[in-house]
Amino acid sequence: MKYTKKYVGINARFDTAGNIIPLYILWEDGRKFPIDRVKDVRPCASLKCGGFGIRYTCSICGHEIYLFLDGNRWFVEKRK
Amino acid sequence: MKEEITNNKRCAYSEGRGKNSGRIVLHADLNNFFASVECFESGDPEMWEKPVAVCGDSEMRHGIVLAKNEKAKFFGVKTGETILEAKKKCPRLITVKARHELYMRYARAARKIYLRYSDRVEPFGMDEAWIELTGCPGIRTIEDGRKTADEIREKIKNELGITVSVGVSDNKVFAKLGSDYKKPDATTVFSPAEYDSVISKIPVSEVLYVGKNTAARLKSFGITTIGQTAKQNPYLLKSILGKNGINIYHYCRGEDDSQVDVFGSHAEAKSMGNSTTPPKDIENFYEAKLILSSICDTVCSRLRAEKLKCRAIRINFRDTSLHSFERQTVLGFSTSCARDLLNFSCRLLSDSVDLSSTPLRSIGVCAIDLLPAAGTAVQMSLFSENDGRKDVIDSTVDELRRRYGFSKISNALALCDSKKLGYIERGYEVFTSGR
Incomplete structure (x- = not known):
């Protein structure tokens, strides 16, 4: 199965320690996906679609997805 | 020692x-840095199994193999050879254009x-x-x-x-x-x-x-x-x-005791130079002078930015059969003025090569024997034409560039570049990347 980078909009909260906590993923068609929980944050490569950045392991509607902060853009791994 | x-x-x-x-x-x-980055960024795991070469821009006549992956190496593809030669060895070679910003990241x-x-x-x-x-x-x-x-x-x-x-x-x-x-x-x-x-x-x-x-x-x-x-x-x-x-x-004998530098500290420059391969061969002295003037301008801007002067210069050039030559000369004084470098490099070039019979593919100028601009004793010359005006012009040009960008002011000779020899547009890029 092939994957591609899908850059997305993000609503996020910046806490007093300077951490970024993503709250919503904004899809291109206007849909909003609330992030229930951020389980893990670490620098990591995207092994499915290439590229690297800070990887946020997020729980959305019971599914676990990886959200990457690549410089100042965010992307998810999307099936082609 | x-x-x-x-x-x-x-x-x-x-x-x-x-x-x-x-x-x-x-x-x-x-490992295979540029090629590995390209394979990984493609997001296609099969790409690692294919022969891949990262190449320069062929339209700008930089169409050589810069890096290749293990598979391409297996077919004998070598760094530095032209895309055509590489494709002859490996017809299924995937060539990708180099993305230096990405590699820097x-x-x-x-x-x-x-x-x-x-x-x-x-x-x-x-x-x-x-x-x-x-x-x-x-x-x-x-x-x-x-x-x-x-x-x-x-x-x-x-x-x-x-x-x-x-x-x-x-x-x-x-x-x-x-x-x-x-x-x-x-x-x-x-x-x-x-x-x-x-x-x-x-x-x-x-x-x-x-x-x-x-x-x-x-x-x-x-x-x-x-x-x-x-x-x-x-x-x-x-x-x-x-x-x-x-x-x-x-x-x-394992007797190398050189130390590893602290990150961010950099050794003093021993030379400073730039070179270019224009889109067209350099076929006469006039074209060579156009390009040399821009290169000398960039080199001297870099020298002045680092508060250095040079006491000698070296020019290097490569003919169309890819033979490289170098010639150098002592200036007899220290300078960071583009006009001085241009005069000496033009003289060196005209003494070294006949452009009508030997067109050049690339050319470069390198300032050598560097010394700090401040606090250096200057040997005055009775016949020197430098009455300080050149320094005033240089510092004014530097200030204009600092405030408005490198390309905002250049040598009037650059306007004569009707054949678009390609260096002048890249001046800023060269200036900033070479620092």
């Missing part, structure tokens, strides 16, 4: 009595990982770096060095998606030798225990600063391995290779 020469056929290093004993130095080399991220272990990280090109672990917490033995090297390899793989080979030794030269010894994604420890069994049998051509010509020269004397070189009389090596022979003698 002369005093340190000992014609001792027994190598102290192999007996663990080297002057570096106790040091732990790593050399990390990102990966290189910076890799260095950040190295810096988690030590502040003494000395980059060697974009994809290589030495890391000094001596004195770092928890690092005492070469075995600790090996563990750290393995950890670095894992981190690079997980965080950047590419692989790195790491050499571990007690000096920079053998650490680099180690990173080249096993590829890809491997750790090699070269300690005194490995000297007789492994290191001494490695071809001397693998040693840092031993190039093709040096290796050929040594070979003509029957010297082919590191062990053989280490056993030679150093004065014989000096007579064969000049003073570099002594350095190579010490390197082969």
